[in-house]
Amino acid sequence: MENFTFYAPTYFAFGKDTEADTGSYIKRFKGTKVLIHYGGGSVIRSGLLERVKESLKQENLEYVELGGVRPNPRSGLVYEGIELCRKEGIDFILAVGGGSTIDSAKAIAAGAVYEGDFWDFYSGKIVEQALPVGTVLTISAAGSEGSPDSVITKEEGMFKRGATGEALRPRFSILNPALTQTLSPYQTACGVTDIMAHLYERYLTNTKDVDVTDRMIEALLLAMIQAGPKAVRDAADYESRANIMWAGMMAHNNSCGVGRTQDWTSHDIEHELSALYDCAHGAGLAVTMPAVFTYNMHHDVMRFAQIAVRVWGCQMDFAHPEETARAGIEALRSFLISIGMPGNFAGLGAEEKDIEKMAHSACYGNGNTGSIGGFVKLEQKDVEAIYRLML
Amino acid sequence: MENFTFYAPTYFAFGKDTEADTGSYIKRFKGTKVLIHYGGGSVIRSGLLERVKESLKQENLEYVELGGVRPNPRSGLVYEGIELCRKEGIDFILAVGGGSTIDSAKAIAAGAVYEGDFWDFYSGKIVEQALPVGTVLTISAAGSEGSPDSVITKEEGMFKRGATGEALRPRFSILNPALTQTLSPYQTACGVTDIMAHLYERYLTNTKDVDVTDRMIEALLLAMIQAGPKAVRDAADYESRANIMWAGMMAHNNSCGVGRTQDWTSHDIEHELSALYDCAHGAGLAVTMPAVFTYNMHHDVMRFAQIAVRVWGCQMDFAHPEETARAGIEALRSFLISIGMPGNFAGLGAEEKDIEKMAHSACYGNGNTGSIGGFVKLEQKDVEAIYRLML
Numbered sequence: 180m181e182n183f184t185f186y187a188p189t190y191f192a193f194g195k196d197t198e199a200d201t202g203s204y205i206k207r208f209k210g211t212k213v214l215i216h217y218g219g220g221s222v223i224r225s226g227l228l229e230r231v232k233e234s235l236k237q238e239n240l241e242y243v244e245l246g247g248v249r250p251n252p253r254s255g256l257v258y259e260g261i262e263l264c265r266k267e268g269i270d271f272i273l274a275v276g277g278g279s280t281i282d283s284a285k286a287i288a289a290g291a292v293y294e295g296d297f298w299d300f301y302s303g304k305i306v307e308q309a310l311p312v313g314t315v316l317t318i319s320a321a322g323s324e325g326s327p328d329s330v331i332t333k334e335e336g337m338f339k340r341g342a343t344g345e346a347l348r349p350r351f352s353i354l355n356p357a358l359t360q361t362l363s364p365y366q367t368a369c370g371v372t373d374i375m376a377h378l379y380e381r382y383l384t385n386t387k388d389v390d391v392t393d394r395m396i397e398a399l400l401l402a403m404i405q406a407g408p409k410a411v412r413d414a415a416d417y418e419s420r421a422n423i424m425w426a427g428m429m430a431h432n433n434s435c436g437v438g439r440t441q442d443w444t445s446h447d448i449e450h451e452l453s454a455l456y457d458c459a460h461g462a463g464l465a466v467t468m469p470a471v472f473t474y475n476m477h478h479d480v481m482r483f484a485q486i487a488v489r490v491w492g493c494q495m496d497f498a499h500p501e502e503t504a505r506a507g508i509e510a511l512r513s514f515l516i517s518i519g520m521p522g523n524f525a526g527l528g529a530e531e532k533d534i535e536k537m538a539h540s541a542c543y544g545n546g547n548t549g550s551i552g553g554f555v556k557l558e559q560k561d562v563e564a565i566y567r568l569m570l
Numbered sequence: 571m572e573n574f575t576f577y578a579p580t581y582f583a584f585g586k587d588t589e590a591d592t593g594s595y596i597k598r599f600k601g602t603k604v605l606i607h608y609g610g611g612s613v614i615r616s617g618l619l620e621r622v623k624e625s626l627k628q629e630n631l632e633y634v635e636l637g638g639v640r641p642n643p644r645s646g647l648v649y650e651g652i653e654l655c656r657k658e659g660i661d662f663i664l665a666v667g668g669g670s671t672i673d674s675a676k677a678i679a680a681g682a683v684y685e686g687d688f689w690d691f692y693s694g695k696i697v698e699q700a701l702p703v704g705t706v707l708t709i710s711a712a713g714s715e716g717s718p719d720s721v722i723t724k725e726e727g728m729f730k731r732g733a734t735g736e737a738l739r740p741r742f743s744i745l746n747p748a749l750t751q752t753l754s755p756y757q758t759a760c761g762v763t764d765i766m767a768h769l770y771e772r773y774l775t776n777t778k779d780v781d782v783t784d785r786m787i788e789a790l791l792l793a794m795i796q797a798g799p800k801a802v803r804d805a806a807d808y809e810s811r812a813n814i815m816w817a818g819m820m821a822h823n824n825s826c827g828v829g830r831t832q833d834w835t836s837h838d839i840e841h842e843l844s845a846l847y848d849c850a851h852g853a854g855l856a857v858t859m860p861a862v863f864t865y866n867m868h869h870d871v872m873r874f875a876q877i878a879v880r881v882w883g884c885q886m887d888f889a890h891p892e893e894t895a896r897a898g899i900e901a902l903r904s905f906l907i908s909i910g911m912p913g914n915f916a917g918l919g920a921e922e923k924d925i926e927k928m929a930h931s932a933c934y935g936n937g938n939t940g941s942i943g944g945f946v947k948l949e950q951k952d953v954e955a956i957y958r959l960m961l
Contacts, residue, residue, distance in 0.1 A: 180585070180747075180809060180812040180813070180816070181585065182584060182585025182588065183584050183585060184581065184582060184583050184584065185581075185584065186579075186580075186581040186582065187579075188577075188578075189577075190575065190576075190577040191574075191575060191576040191577065192575050193571075193573060193575065193828065194571070194572065194574060194829070195573060197573065356571075387809070388810075388812075388813070390792075390793050390796050390813050391790065391793040391797070391813040391814075391816050391817045391820075392816070394790065394792050395786060395789045395790070395820070397789060398782075398785035398788060398789035399782070399786070401781075401785050402781050402782040402785045402786075405781050406781060406782070418571060418778070418779035419779075421571040421779075421829070422571070422779070422780070422781050422782040423782075425571070425782050425783070425828070425829070426782045429782075429786070429825065434820065437584065437816070438584065438585070438812070438816070
């Protein structure tokens with residue numbers, strides 16, 4: 180195991196009706212003037228936004244609002260938010276929504292206390308200072324509620340990049356599984372896929388002897404395999420949604436990724452798809468992961484065999500471990516399709532003609548200098564081959 | 571899943587040579603005048619205490635020392651530490667040692683800022699204020715490095731009680747697996763057993779549909795089953811010790827115990843043994859757990875069958891699940907004996923004549939009013955029967 184530090188000081192309030200305490204948590208973490216940041220209609224239609232505002236009023240907290248966050252959140256709204264924070268003297272940002280809203284809130288939080296262009300953080304600069312952020316989560320997926328990460332799409336050129344820094348960990352996150360009961364089966368499945376991708380990205384490591392984190396990752400994948408289809412089938416199933424919600428946070432707060440190299444190839448390759456076609460990130464990952472794993476399998480057949488046996492219940496073929504490894508990848512693909520995810524480019528609205536452009540952007544954008552991948556080093560020609568496996 | 575809150579803001583520095591940064595972590599968490607608290611000879615002999623002091627000197631931190639913590643730490647030294655803190659104006663307590671030292675440090679930290687008798691906290695009062703505590707861990711076992719708990723033995727009467735409160739979570743914990751390489755096989759096995767007990771206490775729940783935390787607990791148990799025997803066999807095996815160290819923290823920071831009832835019967839029953847006979851807590855648990863589980867098995871046969879299949883690799887006997895449940899308990903017992911733990915009263919130096927006294931103390935001490943157990947409610951006669959299973 181490699182040396183590491185781990186610091187995850189987010190306060191989680193989990194369960195039914197917990198959003199009623201939003202105001203008191205903001206007070207606990209010293210907020211006085213709040214920017215409430217959210218997306219579109221659903222938080223308004225469901226009455227959630229009203230309930231949250233009511234909770235702030237009860238604590239005599241001042242607030243201003245900025246809605247309009249879209250999936251694959253855009254830089255334009257971030258600039259608007261930063262300006263608003265400065266003009267209004269905001270000292271706390273509350274994100275009410277999913278990963279897109281939280282990531283947009285984090286970008287605003289970092290930008291509001293930074294003299295330069297906030298995009299610097301999405302070009303490799305570590306975030307060391309930010310306004311405090313709290314969240315009321317409405318979809319289990321991105322794990323942004325407990326992570327120090329944020330992903331934003333730059334409108335000029337439509338590319339998607341990530342920023343990180345301990346200052347971006349939310350001060351508190353309110354996780355009420357009931358708030359996710361209004362999601363469609365497709366949205367639910369996208370979330371489940373994203374969570375599973377966060378686990379696979381950590382599982383694919385070149386560090387030896389990391390059984391404890393291997394086992395934790397496998398545990399969370401098994402929990403998703405059990406709860407995912409139930410939540411997709413029955414939106415009202417609170418218990419499955421509760422299991423998914425805690426797994427989604429644990430999958431990405433990095434307690435199961437410490438001390439080991441990680442991959443993130445599937446995310447880098449997917450980001451090009453959702454940036455260009457505006458498809459759902461989870462749907463993009465469902466198509467990307469089996470292709471990436473098939474391409475990379477021979478780098479460490481036993482690792483893919485291990486996850487096949489332990490997570491997917493495949494029988495170990497001791498004479499031909501690569502058969503087991505392949506069966507595990509096929510089991511993942513079948514599972515994702517069974518919960519309603521697309522299986523190829525067509526299902527995403529993606530086009531073969533863009534492959535070269537996307538592969539180039541993946542390998543040369545985001546501070547990359549010609550390659551991606553923490554597990555296997557991949558160059559543009561490799562990434563192109565992976566995209567072709569998705570046709 | 572039940573509603574819960576989770577807040578674990580301890581900063582972990584994990585890996586080789588991390589104790590060299592102790593001073594800078596104390597500074598980061600605003601300590602200026604430090605009480606260094608430790609046990610006996612081993613931290614002196616190994617040179618660890620000197621290295622830690624050197625690190626404090628480099629940061630120009632003042633410190634005083636209080637050694638002499640014993641296993642099953644005593645109230646007498648806590649009173650001494652509280653007085654010392656007040657006299658010297660201490661604002662940070664650094665524990666260098668294992669669970670006993672950390673628990674003693676936490677007791678001092680709570681008592682130093684409390685007007686009454688610190689024992690109030692070990693009689694049921696929640697700790698809401700305490701001096702900040704940091705730790706340099708030397709044995710993976712108690713999980714106190716990441717928990718809000720502390721256990722102290724009161725010398726008058728020799729009984730062992732616990733306190734809890736978020737204020738007791740360490741500000742930082744330095745986890746260097748290499749520091750545990752000087753432990754004997756017996757000490758290592760005691761630690762492994764304690765960690766496994768923390769997982770079983772959480773596993774035995776009456777809450778339904780908590781698959782995500784079930785799976786996480788199973789994962790950490792599997793990691794212990796893999797790493798435990800290797801560390802016992804080869805003290806120098808850094809990688810196994812690293813896996814055990816992270817598992818030990820995760821087992822007790824409660825991320826795998828949230829939203830579910832927990833048991834803690836084995837701990838309550840064991841505390842009487844280690845208080846009366848001064849045996850190692852882990853050794854006491856090795857004898858206690860199989861007896862408790864055998865007695866309680868019929869309360870939820872399928873839960874015991876689940877852990878037997880998923881953790882111990884038992885074949886499910888679908889016609890007779892109780893056979894599988896029993897096989898899992900036997901597998902646990904055999905495993906513990908295989909790593910050098912005792913299997914009965916004699917191995918602990920415990921005596922049949924004390925059973926009634928211990929059962930009474932367990933059921934009526936620590937604020938209990940005649941029964942113990944979060945999984946099955948047990949009265950004195952039940953506890954006596956369990957002790958008899960250990961003869």
